[in-house]
Amino acid sequence: MRNGVFGENLLLGPGSMIWATLKLCPCFLAVLLCAVGLGAQQDERSELVSWEDGRRAVAGEFIVHFSERSCDLSVLREANRVLPDPEAYGRLVRGIRERNAAQRAPFSLRLRQLGGVVIEHYWIINASAVRIDPAKRAQLAMLPGVERVQPNYIYAPALTKASNARSHNSDAANLMTVNSRTVKGWGVTVAILDTGIDVRYQKSNRPHRLYYSGGSSSARNRIKAAFSVVSGKTGDDLTGHGTMCSHAVGGASWSTxxxxxxxxxxxxxxxxxxxxxxxxxxxxxxxxxxGWQRVLADVQRYGIKVANNSYSGSPDPSDATQQALDSAVVNGDVLVTVPSGNNGGNIRSTQAGYNGLSVGSVDNGSRKISSFSGRGTTSFGKVVPDMVAVGAGVYLAVPDQESRVSQVSGTSFSAPLVAGAAALARQANPKLSALSTKALLLNSTEDSSAGAGKGAGYMRAELLTEAAVAQDVFEDKIDQSAKKKLYPFLIKKAGRHSVTITWQRQKFASSAYENLDLRIYDGAKNLLASSILSGANSYDKVEWTFSAPGLYWAEVTASSLLNPHLTFAIAGLGQRSSIPVPTLTKISSSQTPVYGGGKLTLTGTRLDTVTQVLVGKQSVIPLSASPGSLAFVPPFPKLLGKVQVRVKNLAGTSNVLTLEYLPVTQPWLVGLQKLTSFMAVRDELWMRPSEVGIYYLSPSKQPSKLPGIVDLGIGNGFKSLSHFGVFVPNAIGQGSVQWSVPPGFAQISFFVQAVVIDSKTPAFPLQSSNLVQRIVLF
Incomplete structure (x- = not known):
């Protein structure tokens, strides 16, 4: 520990007051750090003040959020999906930074006119940090383009052995071999956003031995970079908190x-x-x-795939820090872990971490929720934590000390254990995205139902790594036009099983959520289990016990979408190719009328695994299916004539059969029977594409006939018959008339019918449609 608030010996001495207190009160460290932040040495910072919400903030400093921006970070997202090119990526970041600064130039000028200065223009989010007289905050909020102003809040840093078989069993994961290498996080860089790490052991030129391969200072130094985002500071650890967190992530044992x-x-x-x-x-x-902006900027330079930030924070997803976290996840493809807090049910200072993972603490061995572990529902609707790991009584490294460790407790130390497990998964399967890694982490947990406050459950690193190697996860999209997707999967062994879906938000400045629901059905489509968590949680997990192996179905439904489509990951169904491609042998009828033809039946093999029937370029969901047959209703085509019919499951698409759409032989009128005043009505007439329909209305159901010319079922001999409109057909013979019900016709009953005439070759008698009786209710 460097000389700081308390001095080196006071904090670290084995006989010190704080050392003794840590043993008596496991969560004292986080509470102490928070308390000191209220009025201790300020390190060249402004005086601290309390805001109306009771949180501490820097006097005269604010985060200004803007309503518009021109910088699109999707180019970074795409760059991180292709082969790494750090130089090209760096040029993209510099270009974004320059465009962002140019866009903010008018604001900077207006701010100076108010007597304020810009601390930093952020490009990771649509905001800037500024310094100005607090009395001018209202004027600041009124500047053009400013959406809102938030205070510059202050946040504090929030082993019996936790790696063995009784705990998370990362020891077993470390013994696995993938591509001739043990699974120990090789090639994966973890960013530690904290108080620094021990890069200058006892002020020498080497770091603590925990950062070397095998704990030997003559082996590989695994620190790629260490720096501070605060002016005048270095990457060296100020308090010991960051060193402890990095030890939990991936420290090497340096002593016997x-x-x-x-x-x-x-x-x-x-x-x-x-x-x-x-x-x-x-x-x-x-x-x-x-700090999050540096993570995104350095993703390719250092190969960052995972990041941990064990600090308190804001539960508001629109807070600047939470926007930046979520942006780093989406645009940098970084798996992020944060703590659920150390105040039990008081989670007012728990980070939202929507696109990341909120991690709570359990006691080692018993797996009981630690008394201090943050848990509950935030004021913004999120249930925390997302999952749990050991965070009580953990032995971790002390800066400048290689002959002892410190026993500490807090969710600050459970979160980095999950970050370390994520590094194992992303080494075991380098193709995993942050989204898929999150799905695997949540799906490979245990004990989710053993008491409240565990979220999806207790981390098991070896189960996670096995699932990553087995590729037991894939990604898909759901959109506004098709808000439901079905996935068949085979379970070969009876017992307990789980399926998890995860997604990410991309409208970072909004507090609104997108939401997916997950349901599991057996082969006969009987509902077995479901999860419909609030959209404030970016995942759903279903666990159930089954007695018989066989075919099951996972249904993903979008209950809320803010964008045209939403990408999600689903874990627990096995690989997409684990089920063979279906085949088709016959269709019950090779011809169907364009309207009113009813359902058709396909015969073939593995049809119970089909998720979509493809008719031409359109997709429909099966009505019912068995291994040998499948029923569906053909959609309306774009054109009459022949189209291809195929079926699709997770493994692929079947062979092709042919279906021919025929025009209707008799005109058919379709419309609502019960109406209300002012209602907008759309009536349809199905006919041949060469015909035109004449629409009539009458209060009478008495017929109107002209022998050999027309035979209507309404109009009372043409005495009470009114012309109501004209139906002009499209390419498949569908025409429509739109109108509104006028006022003053409550409880009035009337009849409508159409007569069609071929515009090319008129023929008599003219054909009449069915008639429809209507009543205006009120």
Whole structure:
């Protein structure tokens, strides 16, 4: 520990007051750091003040959110999906930064006119950090383009062995081999956004031995970079908190002492990002946002795939820090972990972490929820935590000390264990995205139902790694036009099974959520289990026990979409190719009228696995299916004539059969029977494409006939017959008339009918449609 608020010996000495207190009160460290942040040494920061919501903030500093932006970060997202090119990626970042600064130039000028200055224009989110007289906050909020102004809040840093078989079993995961390498996080860089990491052990030129492969200072140094986003500071650890978190992620055992253990990913690489604004380790909204911006900027330079930030924060997803976190996940493809907090049911300072993972703490061995572990529903609707890991009584490294470890407790230390497990998964399967990794993490947990406050359950690193190697996850999209998707999957062994879906938000400035629901059915489409969590949680998980192996179905339904489509990951169904492609042998009729033809039946093999019937370029969901047959209703075509019919399951698409659409032989009128005043009505007439329909209305059901010319069922001998409109058909013979029900016709009953005439070759008698009786209810 460097000289800071308390001094080195006071904090770290084995006989010190704080050392003793840590043993008596496991969550004292986080509480102490938070308390010191209220009035201790400010490290060249402004005076602290309390805002109306009771949270601490920097006097005269604000985060300004804007209503519009011109910088599109999707180019970074795409760049991270192709082969890495750090130089090209760096040019993209510089271009975005320059365009963003140019767009903010008018605001900067107006701010200076108010006597304020820009601290930083962020490009990771649509916001800027500024310094101005607090009395001018209202004027600041009124500047053109400003959407809202938030204070620059202040946040604090929030092993019996946790890696063995009794716990998360990362030891077993580390023994697995993929591509001739043990699964220990090789090639995966984890960013630690914290108080720094111990890069200068006892002020030497080497880091603590936990950062070397195998714990030997003569082996590979796994620190790729260590720096501070706060002016005047370095990447070295200020309080010890960041070093402890990095040990939990992937520290290597450097000693034979019984309490010195590997972290989850003892061969991962590190980037240490010191975000501490104050000597006690606390940070501000401005510096934490800047930290996430550095993560996104350096994703390709350092190969960052995972990041951990064990700090308190805001449960508001529109807060600047949470927007930046979510942006780093989406645009940088980084799996992020954050703690659920150390105040039990008081989660007012728990990070939202919507696109990341909120991690709670359980006691080692018993797996009981730790008394301090943050849990409950935030004021913005999210249920925390998302999952749990051991965070109580954990033995972790102390900066500048290689002959001892410190026993500490807090969700600050359970979150990095999950980050380390994510590094294992992304080494075991380098093709995994952050989204798919999150789905696997949540789906491979245990004990989700064993008491409240565990979220999706207790992390098991070896189950996660096995699922990553087996590719037990895939991604798909759901959109506004088709808000339901069905996925068949085979279970070969009876027992307990789980399926998980995850998604990400991309409208970072909004507090509105997109939401998907998950349901599981047996082969006969009987509902077995469902999960319909609030959209404030970006996942749904279903667990159920089954007695018989066989075919099952997962149904994903969009209950809320803010964008044209939403990408999601689904874990627990196995690989897409685990079920063979279906085949077709026959269709019950090779011809069908364009309207009124009813359902058709397909015969073939593996039709119970079909998710879509493809008729031409259109897709329909089967009405029912068995292994040998499938029923469906053909959709309206774009044109009359022959189209291809195929079926599709997760493995692929079947062979082709042919279906011919025929025009109707008799005109058919379609319309509502019960109406109300002012109702907008759309009536349809189906006829041949060469015909035109004449629409009539009458209060009488007495017929009107002209022998050999026309035979209507309404009009009372043409005495009470009114012309009502003309139906002009499209290419398949569908015509429509739109009208509105006028007022003053309540309880009035009337009749409508159409007569069609061929516009090319008129023939008599003219054909009449069916008649429709109507009543205006009110």
């Amino acid at each position: 002492l019984a309490k010195v253990d590997n972290g989850c990913a003892p061969e991962c690489d590190f980037v240490g990002i010191n975000i501490a604004s104050y000597a006690n380790g606390s940070t501000t909204s401005a510096h934490l946002t800047r």
